[in-house]
Amino acid sequence: MVISPTEENYLKAIYHLQALSEVVSTTHLAQKLQTKPASVTDMMKKLQAKNLLHYTPYHGFSLSAEGRKTALHIVRRHRLWEYFLAEKLSFEWNEVHEVAEELEHIGNKKLIEKLDAYLGFPQFDPHGDPIPDSRGRMQQPELVPLSTAPIAFTGVLQLVTDQSKDLLEHLASRKLRIGTRLELRSRSAFDGSVDIKMGSKTLTLTRQLANHLLLKQI
Amino acid sequence: MVISPTEENYLKAIYHLQALSEVVSTTHLAQKLQTKPASVTDMMKKLQAKNLLHYTPYHGFSLSAEGRKTALHIVRRHRLWEYFLAEKLSFEWNEVHEVAEELEHIGNKKLIEKLDAYLGFPQFDPHGDPIPDSRGRMQQPELVPLSTAPIAFTGVLQLVTDQSKDLLEHLASRKLRIGTRLELRSRSAFDGSVDIKMGSKTLTLTRQLANHLLLKQI
DNA sequence: ATAAAAATTTAGATTAGCCTAAAAATTAAC
C-alpha cells in the first residue's frame, strides 16, 4: 500500500498522542500538526479507508494494528536519522529533529537496514528515545523523573520528555546531555527545585525542568 | 524562493539535457521525466515566472543563470548522497541513483555542508560524475572514450555515460568499476569491439559499450 | 432538561501537479 509523506506525518502524530490518551481527538491532532480540524477530519476518513485507523465520527480515533506498525516504522526511520545526524555529522541534539522530519519519509527498506547496521544498531536516539528495531520492538528501561527521585539517587540522564528548542538549549548551556551521570543532592521544600552534582560541579534545576528529565539508575 | 521537489526534478532534467543541446524541447523533457508534453508546458510557465528559465513558446527553453545555479545545487546533493550510499552504506553503484533521487530534495543547507565534510569533500560520485562544490564548481578532467582511444592507451575508468541498470550490471559482472586501471590492446576492424587488459585478465567489450566508458589517461 | 458553548463534520473553494483531447503553430515533404 502506498502511504504519502503527509499520511505518514499524521500516523506518527497519532502514535505520539496515543501515549497520552488511547483515543485521540480532532482538535488535539490538528494542534499537533499545525493544521485545521477540518483537514484532520478529511485525513481521518482516508486513513480509515486504508485500514490504518479506527475512527468513530465525533468520538476520536486510534491506530489500527497495521497503522501502529506503520507508525513504528516511521518513528524508527526518524530516530535512526537523528542518531546519524548527531553521531556522524555532529549536529547539535536540538537541530536533528527538523532534518529528520524530512529524512524519515524516504521509505527505501534497504536504505534503513543498511543505515541501522552502519550506525551499529543504536538503541536510543540523541534525546534518549528508544529506536524501534525492524520489527517495531524497542527497549523501555525503567526511568525515574528527576523531580520525584529520592535524595542521593544516582543515575544517568536517559530521556528528555520536552524536546522544545528552549529546553534543549537550556540543557546544552549547562553541558547536560543524554548519558550524563548525576546525583540528586537535595530538593527544596519551598519550590521543588533540585540541586544535583554532575562531575565536580553542582547546579540547581527548577522543578519544571527536573520533571522532564528522566534518569536510569546505575 | 521556495522550490518544490517536482520543480527541482524539472530543473535537474533540463540541466542534464542541456549537455546535449543548449535549448531543450518539450517532448524531449517529457520523455526524460516520464510525463506528458502538456505537463511540461505547464511547468515551464511556472519556472519562467520564477525566473529560473528562458522560455519562448514553441521554441524550447534553457535555464537562466539562477536556474542553472539551482540545478547545480541539486546535482551536488544527488551526487553527495550517491557517494555516501556507496562508500558508507556499501550500496552497489547501480542501486544508488534511485535512493539519491529522493534524498536530493532535502534542502537543509547545513546538512549538505556537513555531509560533504564528513565524506571528505569527494570530487566524483560512484559513476565518476564530478560533484559540484558549494559554489557549483566541479572538476572536469580530460576524458577519452574507450571506443576512440588509441591502441595501447592506458588509463583508469573515470566515467560511465549510460547509467542504465543493464549497463551497470554488465560492468559489475566483469568487475569493471570506476577507478579500474585498464589498457586498450586492440580494436576490431570488423565490429569495433575492443580487447582490453585489466590486471592479468583480458576481456572483449562491444563498441556500443566502449562508447560509454570514458578513461582518464595515467 | 434545556440552553449555551465547544468540538466536529460537511460544503464549497483553492492550489499543485498531472492527464486527455482539441486547437494552434512549426517543420517537413512534395
Add this chain to the structure above:
DNA sequence: GTTAATTTTTAGGCTAATCTAAATTTTTAT
C-alpha cells in the same frame, strides 16, 4: 509554396491536501 506530419499549447478535468464558513453533534452549565 502549399499540404501533410509533427510538435506544442490550450482547454477542461482529476486527485491530494489544504482552507474558511456553515451545519451538526456533543459536552457543559445552569
